[in-house]
Amino acid sequence: MLAAALIGAVMLLILGANPLTGYAALVDGAFGGTKNLANSALKAMPLLLVGAGITVAFRTGVINIGGEGQIIVGAIFSTLLVLAVPDVPRFLLVPLAFLFGALGGAVWGGMAGALKSYAGVNEILSTIMLNIIAVQILNLLLRGPLMDPGEIERGSRIPHTERLSGNADLPILPGGTRLHLGVVVAVLMAVACYVLLFRTTQGLRLRASGHNPFASLYAGMSVKRNVVLAFMYSGAMCGMAGVTLVFGSEGHRLATDGGATTFTGAAGFNGIVAALFGGLHPLWTIPASFLFGALLVGANAMQRAVQVPAALILALNGLVVVFVVGSMQARARLGRTAARLRAEARESPADTEAPDPDAAAEAPP
């Protein structure tokens, strides 16, 4: 993180901006005052849902980078539901929207899982392709059957739906900020992922499949089934992120920019970064998501202050992934070496000298 921040500063310098001014604007924009903090939390909400879901997939030994597509399909499912039954009372429609969103995400994620388990397709490639397909489906629907009738009348044809039923608006939390129910759902679901992974038999099976598929198979588990399940859980979380992005948005409608970015704000990718930064633990993903949500909000403030596009944060996030993965392996190796040296020291009591931890750290693996 520090290294990424340093590289970011160098990049700001190269782009002709003062890094101190830039970072000051970033921190102030992200954390300065209740309003900014609330915005950071709102930005963190989809990252947390995606990230916590991704920890489930990672722990089962599969990489889910189909968050973007699963968010989109979840958003489509819930939007279709709300368009079909707009008059259902709010206390029912909001949970139903989340349910349908989760279902849509689970279907889209489950497809990648099934392709992996039963057709041997690399999940990284299939999820990327499913992302592209989901974007095209969204653009198709929003330019066609789902387009706001008002847009067609006016002839402006902006690709978005009508303002969706007010009964599906996520209720605003008390306190005078824009925070809404989605934030609560995100935190609760992250805790649910923790419980699933570490407090249930199902979770043990998932983690066993990820840790040692052969041993799990030998123990009578269906690793293939577990992979599909993990993808469905992970996809369901992303689908719920899609729900919060539609019904918690200021426009309260499903929209697209017509290109590849749509409405997700790259949450499907940034969520992975948050999950990795949180050590692939659902609970640690909560503060990690908040941090990255704050970075995204702060980046917009920085853009205004020193005219450096907020895409800088996406670039830095990529570096964070590389650094985190790089240091993870290095730390694991150092840990193994130290453990081996300790074991050797115990086995040879004649060797009176205790192993120097620094020497252990420097010893070649």
Add this chain to the structure above:
Amino acid sequence: MSDFFTVSVLLATLAAGIRLATPFLLAALGETLGQRSGVLNLGVEGVMLLGAYGAYYATLRTESVLLGIVIGLAVGGAMGIVYGVVTLALKAEQGISGIGIFIFGLGLSDLLFQKQVGTPTPIDGLGDLAIPVLGDLPWVGEVLFHQNVLVYVAFLLVPAMWYLINRTPFGMNVRAVGETPEAADSLGVSVNRTRYITIFVGNALAGLAGASLALELGIFQQNLTNGHGFIAVALVYFGAWRPVGVMAGSMVFGLVSAMVLQWKTLGIVVGTTASIVGMFPAVLTILVLVLVSRRTGSPSALTRPFERGH
């Protein structure tokens, strides 16, 4: 639809197909070399984006297409060094660090484009280079020998890559390192040095692939590659880690893209159907991956970092 089945349109589509196959082919050949040495690079997409931006920007500023190509190669090579350090020195998990490189490339290319260029400004891309004599052949000449220089480079690289991998001492080292690095190491072949070279060359080719895309289209925009790099990785599986197979796969994707483009131009697909047609390459990729999934023969040491004494 009848407009499509005329000789001139079909020939133009074939020619475009070969042109559009070029970015796939360049990237997939680079990826093949890397995978044969046991390194999976999923960052191709990000490297392509950076190479594309580098080539676009250099050409925009200097109006020299050649400089654009060189910059594309150089950017790719530089990313190769980064990826080499991450996966070989730090032994990072290759799948996830590739995703990191992808996100980095996606963000950085967009950042630089917004900051340095801002509004999409078209450039004069690569012109066609007619080959004497061969270019005058009826039909064949139009399809094969009126192409831009990178098309020729890419297709000439196919036999070159085959020769490098199968007929040279270096190629033998690459294959040994990719199959049983321990045995290669015991015979004095430096596993990591070999892999540094393949990663460097592979990423340089990915950068060149990005350059070919940008210079072909004469434009840059956010996420210009839109999955090209990931499809290129899939093509390596499709081609069973052989340059000729990779070429066949690239041509399938090039032709499908050309067909889609031609249909849009002719107005055969309009509005919402364009989105359906836009799914073709992605759906095709998944189908291809399903078909080749039973394929054996992947390098045994793929994605496995080498550590002496294990």
